[in-house]
Amino acid sequence: MDFVEKARIMDGPRINRALARLASEIVEENHGAGDLYLVGIRRRGVPLAERMADKIADLEGDKPPVGMLDITLYRDDLSMVGAKPVVNRTDLPGDIANRNIVLIDDVLYTGRTIRAAMDQLIDFGRPRRVQLAVLIDRGKEHREVPIQADYIGKLVPTKKSEIIKVMLKEFDEEEGVAIVERPSSETG
């Protein structure tokens, strides 16, 4: 099914600049990179976490460890998601206990993904602190659980019918963020 692109809200350089700002905010808030541990949420949170780690290394000299979470097994909608979610590997190298964890995802919408990610994270150990960084926040009115981001690349108020499409070169042909919408019924 095709989606109609309504607006292009970020291009490659803007994503890069947003990540650079988030990286410096994270370092400032955590007083350096010492105990930092970045965790990308599959799929698009993982390359964002990698890029963020490189930017933090540019600022501080140390590259924080990067892990990845696959939240499939922690979802609360197993009987509702049809498309047979493929379980991917969760990989958190080293120990997350007593670290300052920054969860990183592309889009914050209902908050349920982050709820699942936190549940899974806690099963691996007891971090000192867990923070959340997202490239796009679709706005608080969509939240279905009490979760907010600590670091936001761009706040994009959206309608429910709209969809935020984040494209990264690791998965897509181009880089950018777009608002798309399902075509209305008259096209059928």
Add this chain to the structure above:
Amino acid sequence: MAAFFILALGPWVFGLCKKLDLTRVVRVAAVQLLIDQRPKTQFMHTTFERKDLLGIRELSAGEIVHILDTAETFRDISRRQVKKVPTLRGRTVINLFFEPSTRTRTSFEIAAKRLSADAVNITPSNSSVSKGETLLDTARNLEAMAPDCIVIRHSMAGAPHHLARMCNAPIVNAGDGAHEHPTQALLDALTIREHKKKIEGLKVAIIGDILHSRVARSNIYLLTRLGATVSVAGPGTLVPAEFVGLVEQGLRLEKRIEDAIEGADAVIVLRIQRERQDAAFFPSMREYAIHYGLHPEHLKLAAPDAIVMHPGPINRGIEISSEIADGSTSLILDQVTNGLAVRMAVLYLLSRGSRADVDEDAESRK
């Protein structure tokens, strides 16, 4: 006018086709087309859409690979400190074991529990089966308690298939008579793939009591489907004649175990199933051990880094020498570990609910 032509010429055209044997040509071409479109060596990443897991024979290569890939990620969970994920919280898995089993039943039970499902074990000695209830009545009564999955082991081939037709809950075959034992074949394949990085093109030897072995059957179906060559060897009385039909799919029948093991990348040794030996298939255990037991010198014939597997429980000194069972080439305990991962994957894949309208890119627009 046109109708007249067809009426008049029809029989003639048909006769011509017959004379030139065109129908046969068309038939052969159609069959060829079907064969070419069959996924043979190209293992695309398909999904697993079945209600039940009853056997390997009916699975496509894509379905098998999908189960193995899923199992690989589940293997990690058992290495964590908290060996549990909430995936099947609130679901009930019933283990209905009509035959004694420690390994498989425990494996299914732990698999269910690590997915947060509730596991209930039923064995015939302490159930109403001993009071004369039929299998179907037992299943109907269990189904009335709304289980989400029933795992069954039974001495009669086809018992799980019977239940699958009668029950709404997904049925997993944990071994039916001498027919199939799909999760064992899947865990063997996962173990081979873990150590050899592939299955296609490998040579696998299966040694022992092929006739009574559901493990052998499921393994032969799986390994040949994924493109391995399988050689089986055992006493002539224990190698069933039906397997001759599988020769064109990559199965070789050998008389001597040395011939089967020669150049093998993996050797699967089967247990002598004393409980199924209702006739004299070979003179004595001692004689079997001498001619068909696996000894270190046999492995010299195999490929240099060959691995040895056994579905357990092992009869030390009969089908496998202790030196091999405890040696570095033996993966018997890896098989047990992988068995847990495979069963978690199977319970996960079968326990999913109905499909909703979500397409593959859904995750990008949470």
